[in-house]
Amino acid sequence: MTPMNTAQKIAAILKSRLHASVVEIEDQSDRHAGHAGAAGGGGHYNVLIVSERFGGLPAIRRHRLVYEALAAEMGSAIHALSLRALAPDEWQASADRPQ
Numbered sequence: 001m002t003p004m005n006t007a008q009k010i011a012a013i014l015k016s017r018l019h020a021s022v023v024e025i026e027d028q029s030d031r032h033a034g035h036a037g038a039a040g041g042g043g044h045y046n047v048l049i050v051s052e053r054f055g056g057l058p059a060i061r062r063h064r065l066v067y068e069a070l071a072a073e074m075g076s077a078i079h080a081l082s083l084r085a086l087a088p089d090e091w092q093a094s095a096d097r098p099q
Helices: 006-018 034-038 057-068 088-093
Strands: 022-027 043-050 078-086
Touching: 006 022, 006 043, 006 057, 043 088, 057 078, 078 088
Parallel strands: 043 078
Antiparallel strands: 022 043
């Protein structure tokens, strides 16, 4: 079996722990070469996550749920996350959603 890369692992964790229906991850680590945080090997990721758990929650609570789910990866495999956390109804109304 092929080991998961960090993006695949992030997606698996978010789908499992937050019951995410959509997880899109862009690895932006190559854009941060030479950055002090990149020296430790942690990656930079842009993450879109859609979960029922986010319904009615402000952005700060949504982000906390994501950071709690990824706590074991933060500071090692993950150096930085850019998050877009949406409830399903927000995703349905989003112009970014594939048609």
